[in-house]
Amino acid sequence: MDGVVNLTQKPIVPNSSFVYKYTPPDAGTFWYHPHNNSLGQIGRGLFGVLIVKEPVPYDADEDAIVMLNDWNLKGNGQIDTNFESMMTMSHAGRIGNTTAVNSANSPVLTFAPGSRVRLRFINGATARIFIPDIPASLNPYMIAADAYPIPPVPYKSWVLGPGMRMDVVIDLPETEGGAMSGMMGGGGMGMMRGMMGGMMSGVFWQINGHSMAEDHDYEKPIFSLKKDKSYILNIVNETAFDHPIHMHGHTFRVVSADGKKLSRSYLTDTVYVPSGTRREIAFVADNPGRWMIHCHIIDHQVSGMMGFFEV
Ligand SMILES: [Cu+2]
Structure with missing residues (x-):
């Protein structure tokens, strides 16, 4: 049930419900979102995380979700609801003016010193491309691209386009107080054609x-x-x-x-x-x-x- 309106199912109209039934075939980091009025609905934040656990969990002390997103906020803090502008749709898409991790602006995730942490990155933004910047001192290893395991490789950088995920394992220092640097946003502008x-x-x-x-x-x-x-x-x-x-x-x-x-x-x-x-x-x-x-x-x-x- 990879539901798409009018292709695999009817829309779930207001004040009704629909039950999705399926057996997840693979473990990993997934997410879900509507496929109807997609720009306005995902752009307002209608999405969530779906973690399918391995039968034998990866050997980490902590398992943390890092849901990347951005918002286009007006001066009063409300979401700008002009989602479908000709200019953004025909270029790189609407890039928000405020980035978010787990729906907060620059939150701090706290873990015990010396712990090994599995970070599950998900790009839930509608258009922004993220390239997470993880200090080499944390010994980061990428272990999955989207949901799917890869032979672990030292993490240098990986382009996370919208919808993409990756799992990275880091080792935190034994001493308290270290902090990760922030996430970098990318996404270029280019020439219009036709x-x-x-x-x-x-x-x-x-x-x-x-x-x-x-x-x-x-x-x-x-x-x-x-x-x-x-x-x-x-x-x-x-x-x-x-x-x-x-x-x-x-x-x-x-x-x-x-x-x-x-x-x-x-x-x-x-x-x-x-x-x-x-x-x-x-x-x-x-x-x-x-x-x-x-x-x-x-x-x-x-x-x-x-x-x-x-x-
Ligand atoms: Cu595209």
Whole structure:
């Protein structure tokens, strides 16, 4: 149940309820959010964290959620509700003026001296790209990309586009008082391309020459796959902006970047594709149904950069 309005289910209308029933196939760091009026709903904070624990937990003293987010606040502290502006949707998306960790501005997370802490980073922002800055003195090791374990590697940096997650283990000093530095925000601006048509309609982005609308209705699949066959998708970013591309219902393996085979391929559900680059992802179409594939910068998603495939 990777629910998408009018694709896999009807919307949950006001004053009604819907029960999602599923068995999580994989342990790891996940999150959930609506797929309807996405920009306004996620932008107002309608999302949450879903942790699926391993049968044998990772050996850490503490397990902490670091939900990254940003808000666009007006002078009076209220959320600016102008979510769907032509300018932000057609560029890098709406970048908030206030960053947040676990919905607070610059909170302090406190752990015992000498403890080993598993930090579960989640980028819940609609558009902001985060590159967490973790001091090398904390001996940080990345152990999972999105939900999926990787052979542990010393953490230097990792680009977390919207929707992306990572687990990093750190060792805190034995003495009290050390502090982590803050998170860095990224996300570039670039040239506009082919804009005039989009400016008229509020639709700016395409996958394979087609823009899917937010109501997800009356659409044809981008491609159709045979169950249990393996596939490689070649994702080419011809735009001037970076796009974290997310696929529903499946996990996939990132196997190459710009035609070069990755020495360490990894499983994930969202692949970050910088402007002007391409990524090959491999997966087995083992989950029958209709599944979204879209940019997880919500501004791009709702203005056309989404579609679905069927298995
Ligand atoms: Cu995008």
